[in-house]
Amino acid sequence: xxxxxxxxxxxxxxxxxxxxxxxxxxxxxxxxxxxxxxxxxxxxxxxxxxxxxxxxxxxxxxxxxxxxxxxxxxxxxxxxxxxxxxxxxx
Amino acid sequence: xxxxxxxxxxxxxxxxxxxxxxxxxxxxxxxxxxxxxxxxxxxxxxxxxxxxxxxxxxxxxxxxxxxxxxxxxxxxxxxxxxxxxxxxxxxxxxxxxxxxxxxxxxxxxxxxxxxxxxxxxxxxxxxxxxxxxxxxxxxxxxxxxxxxxxxxxxxxxxxxxxxxxxxxxxxxxxxxxxxxxxxxxxxxxxxxxxxxxxxxxxxxxxxxxxxxxxxxxxxxxxxxxxxxxxxxxxxxxxxxxxxxxxxxxxxxxxxxxxxxxxxxxxxxxxxxxxxxxxxxxxxxxxxxxxxxxxxxx
Numbered sequence: 001x002x003x004x005x006x007x008x009x010x011x012x013x014x015x016x017x018x019x020x021x022x023x024x025x026x027x028x029x030x031x032x033x034x035x036x037x038x039x040x041x042x043x044x045x046x047x048x049x050x051x052x053x054x055x056x057x058x059x060x061x062x063x064x065x066x067x068x069x070x071x072x073x074x075x076x077x078x079x080x081x082x083x084x085x086x087x088x089x090x
Numbered sequence: 091x092x093x094x095x096x097x098x099x100x101x102x103x104x105x106x107x108x109x110x111x112x113x114x115x116x117x118x119x120x121x122x123x124x125x126x127x128x129x130x131x132x133x134x135x136x137x138x139x140x141x142x143x144x145x146x147x148x149x150x151x152x153x154x155x156x157x158x159x160x161x162x163x164x165x166x167x168x169x170x171x172x173x174x175x176x177x178x179x180x181x182x183x184x185x186x187x188x189x190x191x192x193x194x195x196x197x198x199x200x201x202x203x204x205x206x207x208x209x210x211x212x213x214x215x216x217x218x219x220x221x222x223x224x225x226x227x228x229x230x231x232x233x234x235x236x237x238x239x240x241x242x243x244x245x246x247x248x249x250x251x252x253x254x255x256x257x258x259x260x261x262x263x264x265x266x267x268x269x270x271x272x273x274x275x276x277x278x279x280x281x282x283x284x285x286x287x288x289x290x291x292x293x294x295x296x297x298x299x300x301x302x303x304x305x306x307x308x309x310x311x312x313x314x315x316x317x318x319x320x321x322x323x324x325x326x327x328x329x330x331x332x333x334x335x336x337x338x339x340x341x342x343x344x345x346x347x348x349x350x351x352x353x354x355x356x357x358x359x360x361x362x363x364x365x366x367x368x369x370x371x372x373x374x375x376x377x378x379x380x381x382x383x384x385x386x387x
Binding site: 012013014015016017018019020021022023024027043046047048049050051052053056064066067068069070071072073075076077085 | 095096098099103105106107108109110111112113114115116118119122123145146147148149150151152153154155273274299305306307308309310311
C-alpha cells in the first residue's frame with residue numbers, strides 16, 4: 001500500500017488587481033485628449049467613463065491611458081467640447 | 091442626503107480599470123456607479139452573464155469586493171443563503187445580485203420570484219442589454235419587439251417582458267428602473283435602495299455597442315434617448331406607490347432611437363416604426379395612469 005501524501009488545495013479564487021485583462025490601453029484606436037483651457041470641471045467625463053479611467057489630478061481631470069479603451073463616451077458627454085479623439089500613432 | 095459627483099469621486103472604488111468589458115460597455119458603467127454608492131461593505135452574486143467575463147480571467151479580477159460566481163438559475167437563491175447567514179452571524183453588509191437580463195427574465199426568474207416572495211434582504215440588480223450578449227447576441231425575454239438578434243433574424247415577434255412590474259406585483263418594498271443615460275438618477279435610486287430593508291429590485295437599461303449595432307461612443311446617448319423617447323421609462327415603486335422619476339418635457343420621435351441602432355435599422359419598415367411608436371405612447375400613458383393611483387399593489 002502506498003503512503004498517504006499531503007496534497008495542496010488550490011481554490012479557484014481570483015484576487016483583485018487593476019488590469020485584470022492586461023493593459024487595456026493597447027485596445028485603443030482613438031485617444032481622448034482633454035484641452036484643459038476649455039475644461040469647465042463639470043466632471044461629466046468621470047461620471048460617464050465606463051472604465052473608470054478618468055482621475056482627478058490637482059483640480060482637473062486626467063485620463064489614465066494605461067487602461068483607457070478609447071470608447072469615446074467622454075467626448076460625447078463633454079459639455080465644453082474640451083475632449084477630442086485623436087487617432088493613435090497618427 | 092443627495093449625493094453629488096464629487097461625493098462619488100471621493101469614495102474608494104470597487105471597480106478597477108483594465109477589465110475585460112468591450113469599449114463603451116453599459117454594464118461596467120452601471121457597475122462603476124452602483125458600486126460607488128454601495129461601498130466596499132457589499133457582497134456580490136453574479137450568475138452567468140457578461141459580468142462573469144468582465145471581471146477578467148483567473149487569477150485576477152477587477153472587482154475589489156467579495157464576489158461569488160454562480161450558476162445561471164441560482165443567483166437569487168445563493169444571495170438568499172448569504173443574507174440568512176448574515177442574519178445568523180450578525181454581519182451587516184449589502185447583498186447584491188448583479189445579473190444580466192437572461193439570468194433575470196428567463197433562466198433566473200423562478201429564483202428571483204422565490205426570493206421576492208420571501209422578501210429576502212437583498213438588492214437584485216438586472217443590467218438589461220436586451221439579449222444574451224455574452225454568448226453572441228441571442229434573443230432573450232427582454233429583447234424588444236422587432237429587434238434583430240442572431241436567433242431572430244427578421245426581428246423579434248414578441249414584445250419585451252415587463253419584469254420590473256412582475257417583481258412589483260410580489261409586493262416588495264422597492265422596485266425601480268434606471269438607465270446609464272441618466273447616471274445621477276441611477277445613483278439616487280441605489281442610494282434609496284441601500285437605505286431600505288427587504289427585497290429591492292433595480293432594472294438598468296445598459297446599452298451594448300456590439301449587440302445593438304452602434305459605435306462605442308453612443309452608450310450614454312442611447313441610454314438617454316431610450317428615456318427621452320419613452321421607450322424605456324424611468325420609474326420607481328416604493329411600497330406599492332409608483333412614481334415616474336424622469337418625465338421628458340417633449341417626447342422625442344422614436345425613430346431617433348431606433349434608427350441609430352443597426353439591430354432595428356435592418357428589420358424595421360416605416361410602418362413598423364409607427365406601430366412601435368403607438369405602442370410606446372400607449373404604455374407611457376398607462377404608466378401615467380398608474381402614477382395617479384395611491385397604490386398599484
